[in-house]
Amino acid sequence: MNKFRIILFFLVVMGMAFCTNTARAATPVEKWGQLSVKGTNIVNKNGKKVQLKGVSTHGIAWFPQYVNKSCFKSFKKMGVNTIRIAFYSDPGSGYTTDLYGKIDEGVKYADELGMYVILDWHILNDGNPKTHQTEALKFFTRFAKKYKNRKNILYEICNEPNGDVTWERDIRPYANKVIKRIRKYDKKNIIIVGTPTWSQDVDVAAQKPLTQKNIAYSLHFYAATHTDWIRDKLKKAYKMGLPVLVTEFSICDASGNGGIDKNSAKKWMKLLNQYKIGYVAWNISNKNETSALIKSNCQKTGDLTKGNLSASGKWIAAWWKK
Ligand code: IDC
Numbered sequence: 001m002n003k004f005r006i007i008l009f010f011l012v013v014m015g016m017a018f019c020t021n022t023a024r025a026a027t028p029v030e031k032w033g034q035l036s037v038k039g040t041n042i043v044n045k046n047g048k049k050v051q052l053k054g055v056s057t058h059g060i061a062w063f064p065q066y067v068n069k070s071c072f073k074s075f076k077k078m079g080v081n082t083i084r085i086a087f088y089s090d091p092g093s094g095y096t097t098d099l100y101g102k103i104d105e106g107v108k109y110a111d112e113l114g115m116y117v118i119l120d121w122h123i124l125n126d127g128n129p130k131t132h133q134t135e136a137l138k139f140f141t142r143f144a145k146k147y148k149n150r151k152n153i154l155y156e157i158c159n160e161p162n163g164d165v166t167w168e169r170d171i172r173p174y175a176n177k178v179i180k181r182i183r184k185y186d187k188k189n190i191i192i193v194g195t196p197t198w199s200q201d202v203d204v205a206a207q208k209p210l211t212q213k214n215i216a217y218s219l220h221f222y223a224a225t226h227t228d229w230i231r232d233k234l235k236k237a238y239k240m241g242l243p244v245l246v247t248e249f250s251i252c253d254a255s256g257n258g259g260i261d262k263n264s265a266k267k268w269m270k271l272l273n274q275y276k277i278g279y280v281a282w283n284i285s286n287k288n289e290t291s292a293l294i295k296s297n298c299q300k301t302g303d304l305t306k307g308n309l310s311a312s313g314k315w316i317a318a319w320w321k322k
Helices: 002-022 028-032 069-077 097-113 133-147 167-185 202-207 228-239 262-275 311-320
Strands: 036-038 041-043 053-057 082-088 116-122 153-156 191-193 215-222 244-250 279-284
Touching: 053 116, 053 244, 069 097, 082 097, 082 279, 097 116, 097 133, 116 133, 133 153, 133 167, 167 191, 167 202, 202 215, 202 228, 215 228, 228 244, 228 262, 244 262, 262 311
Parallel strands: 053 082, 053 279, 082 116, 116 153, 153 191, 191 215, 215 244, 244 279
Antiparallel strands: 036 041
16 A cells, blocks of 8 residues: 555656647747836836847738748747737738737737737838828727737837928827827727937937836838948937837838848847847848848748858847757
């Protein structure tokens, strides 16, 4: 009988050890929970600074096939914790409310994988966020209503204001309207606001930031075009107390193509790590352009490995693991 008890005891202990070892690792959202903005940084549920590491889809009208769970999971395995869903707001770039379902799908996959997800209202050719303000309000009403209880959502309300657009006259008033609308439903999730000149002038936004809580400001860079002078804008804004998030970048030039500038890219990564600022890489596609993260001869849309990444993809992926 005693012998029997001893054997049973060992079996139980071994069973427990087995379960502990095979228990799956906590997902990014399980680890960090509800994000918020504190001072110059994004913090987790315990108020500790965290660095989002993300990948952005290409325009989902052009490359919807990469909005699938296996694709997102591949990037998660490589160290990515955030997916940005780029929804172009201009009909010439594929805007149609028919794509709302695709966005819902993306959110569902991110949810299932425990990843954060940025809903990006991707203004670009429609340079002034006011151009499609009515549609933007409809968009954010729908998604804030639907996702108000999740803790993994971030709203990016205007990708890159550009052209004859100023912070004071155009972006700030637009942001006040959209933020008010989102907050009617979603009281907590972070709202990211674009800055003038294709989201480069964070120093201008820092002079008169918005007054609501949990607001971050986006800075975008393409390392071969945007060098010291934009890094200086970031330094200035950060020192003025502005919480910045890099919701889009690549290491080639601003066309999304051209040569890679590793020297400038390294300076950017070091600066972002020093400030603990998160960064999201443009773009998940195999398009024949330098910024595409997937090799152009790779036809896979899921189950991707590092070997399937382009030169820029490989270089950036090395930073996800750090
Ligand atoms: C580019 C894509 C390119 C596409 C073009 C369409 O890489 O394939 O044809 O948009 O407008 C941005 C924009 C982002 C751009 C990217 C590269 O946010 O939409 O994507 N870029 O030009 N800002 C700076 C660079």
